[in-house]
Each structure stands twice: as structure tokens, then as C-alpha cells.
Amino acid sequence: xxxxxxxxxxxxxxxxxxxxxxxxxxxxxxxxxxxxxxxxxxxxxxxxxxxxxxxxxxxxxxxxxxxxxxxxxxxxxxxxxxxxxxxxxxxxxxxxxxxxxxxxxxxxxxxxxxxxxxxxxxxxxxxxxxxxxxxxxxxxxxxxxxxxxxxxxxxxxxxxxxxxxxxxxxxxxxxxxxxxxxxxxxxxxxxxxxxxxxxxxxxxxxxxxxxxxxxxxxxxxxxxxxxxxxxxxxxxxxxxxxxxxxxxxxxxxx
Amino acid sequence: xxxxxxxxxxxxxxxxxxxxxxxxxxxxxxxxxxxxxxxxxxxxxxxxxxxxxxxxxxxxxxxxxxxxxxxxxxxxxxxxxxxxxxxxxxxxxxxxxxxxxxxxxxxxxxxxxxxxxxxxxxxxxxxxxxxxxxxxxxxxxxxxxxxxxxxxxxxxxxxxxxxxxxxxxxxxxxxxxxxxxxxxxxxxxxxxxxxxxxxxxxxxxxxxxxxxxxxxxxxxxxxxxxxxxxxxxxxxxxxxxxxxxxxxxxxxxxxxxxxxxxxxxxxxxxxxxxxxxxxxxxxxxxxxxxxxxxxxxxxxxxxxxxxxxxxxxxxxxxxxxxxxxxxxxxxxxxxxxxxxxxxxxxxxxxxxxxxxxxxxxxxxxxxxxxxxxxxxxxxxxxxxxxxxxxxxxx
Numbered sequence: 341x342x343x344x345x346x347x348x349x350x351x352x353x354x355x356x357x358x359x360x361x362x363x364x365x366x367x368x369x370x371x372x373x374x375x376x377x378x379x380x381x382x383x384x385x386x387x388x389x390x391x392x393x394x395x396x397x398x399x400x401x402x403x404x405x406x407x408x409x410x411x412x413x414x415x416x417x418x419x420x421x422x423x424x425x426x427x428x429x430x431x432x433x434x435x436x437x438x439x440x441x442x443x444x445x446x447x448x449x450x451x452x453x454x455x456x457x458x459x460x461x462x463x464x465x466x467x468x469x470x471x472x473x474x475x476x477x478x479x480x481x482x483x484x485x486x487x488x489x490x491x492x493x494x495x496x497x498x499x500x501x502x503x504x505x506x507x508x509x510x511x512x513x514x515x516x517x518x519x520x521x522x523x524x525x526x527x528x529x530x531x532x533x534x535x536x537x538x539x540x541x542x543x544x545x546x547x548x549x550x551x552x553x554x555x556x557x558x559x560x561x562x563x564x565x566x567x568x569x570x571x572x573x574x575x576x577x578x579x580x581x582x583x584x585x586x587x588x589x590x591x592x593x594x
Numbered sequence: 595x596x597x598x599x600x601x602x603x604x605x606x607x608x609x610x611x612x613x614x615x616x617x618x619x620x621x622x623x624x625x626x627x628x629x630x631x632x633x634x635x636x637x638x639x640x641x642x643x644x645x646x647x648x649x650x651x652x653x654x655x656x657x658x659x660x661x662x663x664x665x666x667x668x669x670x671x672x673x674x675x676x677x678x679x680x681x682x683x684x685x686x687x688x689x690x691x692x693x694x695x696x697x698x699x700x701x702x703x704x705x706x707x708x709x710x711x712x713x714x715x716x717x718x719x720x721x722x723x724x725x726x727x728x729x730x731x732x733x734x735x736x737x738x739x740x741x742x743x744x745x746x747x748x749x750x751x752x753x754x755x756x757x758x759x760x761x762x763x764x765x766x767x768x769x770x771x772x773x774x775x776x777x778x779x780x781x782x783x784x785x786x787x788x789x790x791x792x793x794x795x796x797x798x799x800x801x802x803x804x805x806x807x808x809x810x811x812x813x814x815x816x817x818x819x820x821x822x823x824x825x826x827x828x829x830x831x832x833x834x835x836x837x838x839x840x841x842x843x844x845x846x847x848x849x850x851x852x853x854x855x856x857x858x859x860x861x862x863x864x865x866x867x868x869x870x871x872x873x874x875x876x877x878x879x880x881x882x883x884x885x886x887x888x889x890x891x892x893x894x895x896x897x898x899x900x901x902x903x904x905x906x907x908x909x910x911x912x913x914x915x916x917x918x919x920x921x922x923x924x925x926x927x928x929x930x931x932x933x934x935x936x937x938x939x940x941x942x943x944x945x946x947x948x949x950x951x952x953x954x955x956x957x958x959x960x961x962x963x964x965x966x967x968x969x970x971x972x973x974x975x976x977x978x979x980x981x982x983x984x985x986x987x988x
Contacts, residue, residue, distance in 0.1 A: 392886040393769065393872060395776045396620045402763055414884045437618055438871045442885025464618045464871070468608055489622035491783060500621070514622055516777045 342483040344384075344430055344458040344506035348540040348561075351383055356593040357507075357562025358553070359542060360569050360586055361386040361434065363404035364421070365413025371425045373573065376583040378429045381590030386461065386564060387422065389415050389435035396436075396463035398518030400567040403574060415439055415448065419455040430458035432485065432506065437465045440473065449476040459483030459506040467500055478505070488533050490514050490525040501537030508533050510560065511545045518567050520546030523556045530560045550592030557593050565589060601847035601914050602804070602840075602905070609797020612911060614904035617796040619874045623776070626783045627874075631798040633703050638805060643702065650694050651809065654727060655684045657691075659810075661817040664967070666935040667948075671955035674964045676823065678814045678842060680971060681940065687971030688810060688838045689720035693789060695806035697724035700787040707731040707786040711775040713740055713768035714895030715747025716941075716971065717791030722756035724789075732756040735775045737767040740895060747975065765889050768899055772873050792835025793903030796874030800903050804840040811845020814966055825849045828959055831968035832856050832946040833864075833917065834897035836906045838970035843915060851966070853915035855906060856950045858897035858925075861890030864910050864917035867901070877904040893922040893983075894942035896971075920949040926983060928952055929973060941971035942980070 351357055360377045362370060364387045374385050390405035390413055397405065415435070422431050433452060440448040440462065452460065459482060465473060467486060474484050483506035488497050491514060501508060510533055513524030526543045533541045543556040544564030553563045572585060609615045609631075617627055637643040651657040659682050664675040680688040693710075700708055708730050712718030718734040725732035734751055738760040741748050748758050764770035772795075779788045793800045793807070811829075818824060829846045831839035833855035843853045857865060863878045870879040872887055880888040880900040890900045902917075909915035920928075925942060928949035933939045940948060947967055951959065959965065973980070 393764065393773050395773050395873070396780075398777070399763065406764070409886060436871075438879075438881070438885045438887070441869075441871050441876075442881060463620045464874070466617055466619060466621065466624050468624075469616050469618055487621045489620070489624075491622055491625045493625060496625070511622060514783065515781050 342459070342478070342481050342505050344483040345539065347430060348384070348507050352540055352561050356557040357383040357540065357542060358586070358589055358593055359384045359386055359562060359564045361388060361564060361566035363388040363390060363401065363408050363570055364418035365390065365408040365411055366404050366573060371421050372579050373582050374425065374427055376579040377586045378427060380583040380586035382429060382586055383562065384430040384432060385427065386432050386434045386566070387418060389418050389433055389439055391436035391439055394436060396516050398516045398567060400571045400574065401517050404570045415443055416451065419451050419457065422457060423455040431456070432459040432461060433457055434461040437462050445473055446476045449480050449482055452482045453480035457482065459485050461485045461487070461509060463487060467503055470503070485509055487511055488529055490529055494532055497532045498536040501533055501539065504537070504539060507540040507542050507561070508537060509564070510541050510543045512543050512556070513546050515545060517545060519548040523547070523552050526556050527559045550588045553589050554592040601909070602844050605797065605801050609801065611905045611908035614875070614877050614907040615797055615800055616876050617874060618871045618876065619796045620780065622780045623783065627796050627798070629703070633699060634798050634802045637699055637702055643698065647695055647698055650698065651691060655690045655694060656682060657809065658813045659683050661814060661821070664936050667932065670935060671951060672961040673951070673955050673959055674962070675951065675967055676818065676826065676965065677967045677969045678810060679969055680810060680838060681938065681944070681969050685720045685723050686974060687716050687720070687941065688807060688841060689717050689791065690723070691809055691841065692791065692803050692806045692837060693720045693724040696787065696789045697728045697730060700730060701728055703787065705785050705787045708789045709733045709735065709775050709778055709786055710789045710791060711735050711768065711771035712791065713771070713898055714975065715740070715744040715751070716896060716975065718758070719747055719750050719754070721789050722751040722754035725756065726754045734758050735761050735771040735778065737761050737765070737771050739766045740768070744895070767889070769887065776873070792837040793840045793905060794835045794873060794875060794901060800875065800905055803837055804844060804905060807837050807841025808844035810838065810841035810968065811843060814842060815845040818966065823964060826851050826966040827963040828852045828854055828965045830854045830856065830947045830951060830965060832897065832943045832970060833902060833906060834861065834899045834943065835901070836903040838968055840903060840905060842966070842968040847914065853909070854950070855915055855917045856946045857917055857919050858890070858892035858894060858946060859919045859921040860892045861897050861899055862919050863900065863902035864906065865919050872901055875904045877901050878907045893925060894946070896941070896943040897946065918950055920946040924949040924953065926980065929980060938969065939973035939977070940969055941973050942976045944970045
């Protein structure tokens with residue numbers, strides 16, 4: 341069991357988790373957004389490491405990734421920023437497999453661990469291909485969070501639930517990241533996951549408003565909010581505005 | 595007694611060719627990839643399916659395509675060149691072999707719609723054609739830049755009843771069209787099949803597309819036998835993703851023929867790339883120091899792809915096939931030469947294979963060698979571009 345597993349299990353006793361997503365390197369002061377989010381009630385933060393071909397992301401996060409790449413963001417620069425920021429909440433990196441693969445799996449795991457990063461979400465790393473990465477990450481206490489989709493049959497949910505670390509990412513809908521008007525199939529997906537594992541289960545993909553977050557929190561352990569926040573930053577929102585947005589999600593969950 | 599290895603057999607259960615291939619897709623798409631794997635294995639064992647595939651390619655696709663001895667070019671270069679005439683297949687290239695197979699499989703799986711990516715439009719036109727023939731809905735994703743460069747092919751697809759969606763993300767070219775098709779597939783995987791156009795993507799696509807294209811090599815081997823030529827010394831094909839090369843190589847992988855894939859100099863994944871993961875596969879890719887994918891650049895849109903099919907990466911690693919490069923300048927000259935000497939205007943893609951032969955006849959390809967040249971497509975689509983290049987307009 342990784343430290344992230346334990347931390348998020350403990351949290352379950354007190355409140356629903358709020359996990360906002362920020363694109364690493366999107367702005368010069370991106371780590372200030374993360375500090376602000378934690379102050380406003382985020383329980384863990386997903387930090388995106390941009391990739392040129394983000395096949396699981398919709399237009400908002402694609403745009404964020406493109407801007408961050410143009411500004412020179414890399415796995416190393418983002419990890420160094422995390423390491424020097426000493427955030428007061430677990431940080432989970434969200435990136436695509438080629439970024440880790442190209443850096444070298446063992447070297448990447450080492451970099452994440454020494455930067456104080458608790459886990460990773462790698463949406464294009466399917467369970468069947470994940471052994472090589474987990475073999476180097478797990479011993480360094482870097483959790484590999486796996487995703488369950490509405491299309492995942494129960495037998496696969498069981499295998500994913502058994503292999504996931506930290507939490508299980510419940511994809512609310514058959515879609516890439518982006519804004520949506522409801523919580524989709526999330527309840528069915530969460531219930532399938534819960535029948536197979538007692539890991540914390542967080543709902544993401546399309547959580548856009550505090551009302552949707554409240555809906556999802558009725559049947560899950562927490563929510564992941566990405567595009568709705570990144571859109572505000574792309575529009576030029578400052579840290580105060582983002583803190584206010586995070587606080588409104590916090591209030592909806594409590 | 596030492597046993598010769600068997601080349602170009604099926605991949606392992608996870609779709610690996612050595613260390614390449616595999617399935618690197620979001621969980622939402624994994625069930626569809628697993629379902630497709632089962633459906634293809636089942637269909638490819640079913641004589642009724644195989645016979646319908648062959649019959650459709652015969653009656654509708656114009657197969658078998660002939661072998662043409664290129665007498666004047668042979669004399670010019672001092673080698674014996676036989677061309678496999680995929681340029682004479684319906685829609686003007688080998689692409690029809692794959693799309694007929696996948697469209698029949700789509701119906702067999704009970705799906706009603708196909709989506710596809712396209713660069714120059716060849717695979718998009720072929721997919722729209724097969725969809726029309728079999729009564730499937732069809733949507734094609736095409737980079738916005740390419741929809742402008744290849745406006746006539748957009749119109750062709752529309753004539754065939756397909757919807758063309760311009761892709762405005764990323765570099766707005768082929769690799770972004772693949773990304774967008776994958777994103778779209780996540781939302782409609784229940785009733786839609788993603789008809790990938792080359793030997794790339796997650797398993798089972800690289801293997802399945804090679805199997806549907808292997809009809810090229812199987813036919814060619816038989817035709818050369820019947821002509822008394824036997825096994826050629828060289829089998830040469832252009833390579834972007836690598837479907838025509840995989841198809842023709844499959845007929846000769848376990849013969850003594852040397853296999854040569856000719857990449858575009860500006861899209862040379864074997865020559866200039868390194869191992870990486872993109873579009874669902876581990877293969878050789880053009881990428882920068884941080885693992886960000888780089889743009890390919892070639893005169894020929896069909897070779898404008900920063901990766902290569904994983905089985906080619908494996909064949910290169912094993913040394914069973916060799917991958918070489920041809921630059922834009924020599925490709926135009928080769929296109930002119932084949933047109934003037936043989937009365938065949940090749941596609942710019944196929945002209946890469948001709949250009950390599952012109953460069954190495956008498957050296958790497960010794961005088962008197964017998965060569966099977968896969969002419970993967972015809973040049974009608976390229977004449978406007980070639981005209982403007984020869985007139986110095988671009």
C-alpha cells in the first residue's frame with residue numbers, strides 16, 4: 341500500500357475529496373494557483389505535464405498543454421517546481437506515457453519520488469502495459485492511479501480495482517476531458533468499482549459545476565475538476581479568482 | 595540443424611512484435627480493442643468471411659492487380675524491375691484492400707458507422723468508398739491544413755456520402771487527425787468502428803491491417819512464380835505508416851528476397867526516430883529531447899507521419915528489412931522518369947521507391963538484380979502539386 345492510499349483512506353472518514361487539476365508550466369506562477377487551491381480546500385492536486393498529442397484531452401486542456409509546451413515546460417521543470425514549492429497536499433502527476441518512457445521509466449520514477457510527488461495518472465497506459473512502470477514506481481512509493489470507464493466490463497473493473505493505487509479514477513462518461521452538463525454514468529461506474537475494491541473512488545471527466553460535484557459526492561469519495569478550472573486560467577483568471585472557484589466546489593462538497 | 599526464424603507471423607497475445615506494438619489506449623477504448631481482436635481472429639478463420647473479402651476485392655476492387663515488367667526503366671538502370679500495380683486498384687491505391695476488410699468486419703460486428711483519419715485524402719476516399727458500397731455511415735477526420743491542400747479529395751469524400759470534419763487542433767495535419775479520430779471514437783465506440791488507414795495504432799490494428807494488405811504480397815509471389823521469375827532479389831516499397839510495404843513484404847518475408855522500405859527523408863522514423871509511444875503503439879517516432887512528437891515533413895502527404903508501424907520497427911531491429919530514405923528532390927525526378935519511360939504516373943509516395951532504385955542501381959542493387967517494386971498508388975492526385983513544383987511555383 342502506498343502512502344497515497346493511506347492518506348486518501350484516512351480522508352474518507354472526514355470529508356469528500358476535492359482534487360483540482362492544473363497544467364504545469366501554463367503560466368510562470370502556476371505553482372501559486374496550486375498553493376491557492378490547497379488553501380481553498382483542495383485535498384490533493386493533479387498537475388498535468390504537457391504532451392504534444394494528448395489523446396484523452398478535449399480542447400481546453402489541449403490548449404493549456406500547447407501553451408505550456410510553448411513556454412518550455414518539461415517533466416523536469418515541473419517536478420523541480422513541485423519539489424521547491426513544498427505543497428501542503430499530495431501532488432499527483434497527470435501525463436502521457438511517452439513523456440515517462442522517453443525520460444526512462446526508472447529515471448522518471450526516481451525524479452517523481454525525489455520531488456515529493458505521490459502518484460501518477462497516465463491515461464494511455466492501459467492495465468496490460470503497466471507492469472514495467474509499476475515495477476519501478478511502486479518501490480519508490482509513487483502510486484499509479486488507474487481509470488475505469490463506463491465501457492469497462494465488471495471482470496476488468498475487478499482487475500483494475502486490484503491493481504490501482506492511491507485511488508481509482510471513475511470516468512463519468514465516454515468522452516475525453518471537457519465540460520459537461522451532468523455527471524453522466526458516474527454512479528454506475530462508482531458502484532462497479534466499489535463492488536471490487538475499498539480504495540477511494542473519485543469521479544472525473546466532465547465535472548464542471550459545484551452542483552455536479554455535489555451530485556457526484558452523493559455516491560463517491562470525491563471529484564476531480566480539470567477543464568472548468570483550466571478554462572478560467574486560460575481566460576486570465578488570477579489566483580484570487582481560482583481560489584474563489586475552488587472554495588465554491590469545497591462548499592458544495594461539505 | 596539450425597532453424598530459420600519465421601518472420602511476419604502473428605504478434606503475441608498483447609499485440610507485440612518483439613518490444614514494439616502493444617495497446618496504449620485510454621481504458622474507455624480497451625474493451626473495443628479487445629472486442630475487435632476477438633472479432634478479427636474469428637472472421638479471419640471463417641472461410642465465408644475470407645471469401646466475401648476476396649470476392650469484394652475482385653468484383654469491386656479490381657483485384658488481382660497485374661505485375662508489369664518495366665522494360666525501358668530496367669534497361670535504363672541495368673536491373674530487372676517488375677512492378678506490382680496497386681495503382682490500378684479501385685480508388686487508385688492499395689488502400690482499398692484494408693478498407694474493404696475493415697468495412698466487412700464492421701458489419702459483422704453489428705456496427706453501423708465507420709470513422710477514419712486521412713492525410714492527403716487517399717485513405718479517407720477509400721473508406722468513404724467502402725462505406726458507400728456496404729451501406730455504412732462514414733465520418734472522416736482531416737487536418738484543416740490538409741483540407742485546403744487537398745480540397746478535391748474532400749469533395750470526392752462528400753460525393754461518396756461521407757462527412758469530412760476539419761481538425762483544428764495541434765499541427766492540423768495527419769497526426770492530429772488520428773488524435774481527433776481517437777477522441778471521437780471514445781464517444782461512439784458502441785456503434786462505430788475506427789477504420790485506421792495503416793499498420794499502426796493499438797493492437798489488433800497493425801496486425802489486422804497487415805493481414806488485409808498481405809494480399810499484395812501473396813498475389814505478387816504467385817504471379818512472379820507463374821512468369822518464371824521466381825523469388826526476386828529485392829522487394830522495394832515506400833513506407834509512411836507502412837501498410838503497402840507490410841502487405842508486399844508479407845509475401846516474401848520467409849524467402850531469400852531482401853526487403854527494403856523507403857521512407858521520406860523528412861519523415862524517417864526508422865532513420866531518425868527513437869522508441870516511443872504514440873497513437874496506441876510503441877514504435878519508432880520522431881520526437882524531441884523531452885519526448886514531444888515532432889512534425890514530419892515530406893513532399894508526399896501520405897508519408898507525412900512522425901511514426902512507423904510497429905512491425906516495421908521490429909523488422910528493422912531484427913535486420914530482416916532495411917529502411918532507407920529518399921529526399922523530395924530525387925522523388926520528383928523519379929516520378930518524371932517513370933512517367934516518360936513507362937507510361938505510368940506514380941503517386942509521389944510510390945515515387946520514393948523508384949527514386950531509391952535510381953540512386954542505388956549498380957551499387958547496393960547490383961546490375962542484373964531482379965526487383966519487385968510495389969507501385970502503391972497512382973499519381974493523378976498529385977499532378978497539380980507536381981505541376982506547380984516543376985513550374986517553380988512552390
